[in-house]
Amino acid sequence: xxxxxxxxxxxxxxxxxxxxxxxxxxxxxxxxxxxxxxxxxxxxxxxxxxxxxxxxxxxxxxxxxxxxxxxxxxxxxxxxxxxxxxxxxxxxxxxxxxxxxxxxxxxxxxxxxxxxxxxxxxxxxxxxxxxxxxxxxxxxxxxxxxxxxxxxxxxxxxxxxxxxxxxxxxxxxxxxxxxxxxxxxxxxxxxxxxxxxxxxxxxxxxxxxxxxxxxxxxxxxxxxxxxxxxxxxxxxxxxxxxxxxxxxxxxxxxxxxxxxxxxxxxxxxxxxxxxxxxxxxxxxxxxxxxxxxxxxxxxxxxxxxxxxxxxxxxxxxxxxxxxxxxxxxxxxxxxxxxxxxxxxxxxxxxxxxxxxxxxxxx
Amino acid sequence: xxxxxxxxxxxxxxxxxxxxxxxxxxxxxxxxxxxxxxxxxxxxxxxxxxxxxxxxxxxxxxxxxxxxxxxxxxxxxxxxxxxxxxxxxxxxxxxxxxxxxx
Numbered sequence: 001x002x003x004x005x006x007x008x009x010x011x012x013x014x015x016x017x018x019x020x021x022x023x024x025x026x027x028x029x030x031x032x033x034x035x036x037x038x039x040x041x042x043x044x045x046x047x048x049x050x051x052x053x054x055x056x057x058x059x060x061x062x063x064x065x066x067x068x069x070x071x072x073x074x075x076x077x078x079x080x081x082x083x084x085x086x087x088x089x090x091x092x093x094x095x096x097x098x099x100x101x102x103x104x105x106x107x108x109x110x111x112x113x114x115x116x117x118x119x120x121x122x123x124x125x126x127x128x129x130x131x132x133x134x135x136x137x138x139x140x141x142x143x144x145x146x147x148x149x150x151x152x153x154x155x156x157x158x159x160x161x162x163x164x165x166x167x168x169x170x171x172x173x174x175x176x177x178x179x180x181x182x183x184x185x186x187x188x189x190x191x192x193x194x195x196x197x198x199x200x201x202x203x204x205x206x207x208x209x210x211x212x213x214x215x216x217x218x219x220x221x222x223x224x225x226x227x228x229x230x231x232x233x234x235x236x237x238x239x240x241x242x243x244x245x246x247x248x249x250x251x252x253x254x255x256x257x258x259x260x261x262x263x264x265x266x267x268x269x270x271x272x273x274x275x276x277x278x279x280x281x282x283x284x285x286x287x288x289x290x291x292x293x294x295x296x297x298x299x300x301x302x303x304x305x306x307x308x309x310x311x312x313x314x315x316x317x318x319x320x321x322x323x324x325x326x327x328x329x330x331x332x333x334x335x336x337x338x339x340x341x342x343x344x345x346x347x348x349x350x351x352x353x354x355x356x357x358x359x360x361x362x
Numbered sequence: 363x364x365x366x367x368x369x370x371x372x373x374x375x376x377x378x379x380x381x382x383x384x385x386x387x388x389x390x391x392x393x394x395x396x397x398x399x400x401x402x403x404x405x406x407x408x409x410x411x412x413x414x415x416x417x418x419x420x421x422x423x424x425x426x427x428x429x430x431x432x433x434x435x436x437x438x439x440x441x442x443x444x445x446x447x448x449x450x451x452x453x454x455x456x457x458x459x460x461x462x463x464x
Binding site: 039040041042043044061062063065079080081096097099109110111112115117119121122166175178179182183184185186190207208209210211212213214 | 368369371374375377378405407410411412413414415434436437438440441442446451452453454455456461462463464
């Protein structure tokens with residue numbers, strides 16, 4: 001764990017301005033804190049150790065190349081070393097690319113419109129500087145997401161997270177948008193570093209790692225069947241990401257736990273058929289996971305239906321807010337008139353229609 | 363990292379630890395003179411988008427060169443290729459990029 005998060009900030013950005021909405025609350029830290037920043041390498045090691053302590057056996061340094069079938073039933077996996085491991089149930093948690101779910105015939109290759117491509121850098125910065133720049137108490141953390149001009153006309157967002165003594169700065173946009181634009185995400189990341197909402201926060205930091213990752217953002221529409229005989233899928237492999245609330249790790253951990261419980265029940269009955277394993281899906285429906293994904297399943301399409309959505313609305317927010325705070329010798333009434341003119345130019349009814357789907361993300 | 367301004371992909375990759383596999387994990391399925399890369403694929407998204415610049419179009423040989431040892435294992439190339447001509451599996455166990463932070 002890097003820092004427990006006391007502040008979450010959304011930034012609506014144009015090229016030279018931004019409006020930010022931040023929620024900072026001590027309540028986020030009460031009991032088990034609401035959210036943490038983590039770095040995956042140390043976190044995964046810690047998490048794997050927890051699994052080992054609970055009785056799991058870990059084989060690291062082995063790549064799984066495919067599934068072993070007995071008729072229609074999956075009965076194990078093949079490794080890159082040519083070994084075969086047999087299993088009552090194979091649980092595919094192999095991430096967004098899930099070669100296993102593909103090889104088990106649960107889903108075809110993903111399309112560029114179903115995933116976001118993210119690029120990230122870890123920027124080293126002393127803890128005291130991070131705490132000064134984000135006005136944080138010692139050890140506490142903040143996260144911010146940027147929407148608007150920072151996505152360069154594509155669908156996606158940028159983020160800046162505080163770790164213990166580093167920042168994570170990244171961009172993520174639909175892969176099909178990068179494809180259309182012909183832009184390499186590393187260049188996008190470089191452009192982000194110059195944005196006024198970011199530049200001074202990362203100043204003087206040192207890049208210590210660069211990485212890139214796909215994020216499954218097709219939501220429920222892209223979710224594969226979750227079970228077949230002797231086989232279950234969880235996490236990114238099953239598209240369990242709620243992009244609107246940028247949640248994914250929690251969904252994956254919940255699904256992993258529920259899959260584990262399902263397998264334990266199946267083992268008690270010695271029945272590993274698809275029908276027996278389908279209680280997994282019932283468990284996912286009975287908790288927050290499926291209902292949340294259902295809520296936001298049409299959000300992306302609604303935003304994409306308004307091609308200038310991520311350009312227009314952040315700019316409108318910046319223009320209105322700037323007018324509110326401008327001192328120029330004009331009566332405030334004139335400012336108000338100018339504000340109404342901006343809104344009428346777009347059309348109040350049209351804006352209501354365009355913004356209505358966003359209620360699902362509030 | 364020498365010789366590269368720090369914002370280039372080359373410099374970014376220079377920060378990473380790799381264990382180079384003896385064999386490539388990336389295959390251009392059809393690399394023949396009749397491959398879609400030669401005439402039909404104008405945009406070459408693999409060359410333009412790959413975050414690790416694994417793919418390079420070699421005009422003289424009329425083929426895509428694959429620097430698999432640069433791969434940071436995102437998987438985007440498989441989906442980027444409009445002709446489904448890239449087969450990118452994982453490197454064998456223990457090989458490939460090793461993220462210290464992740």
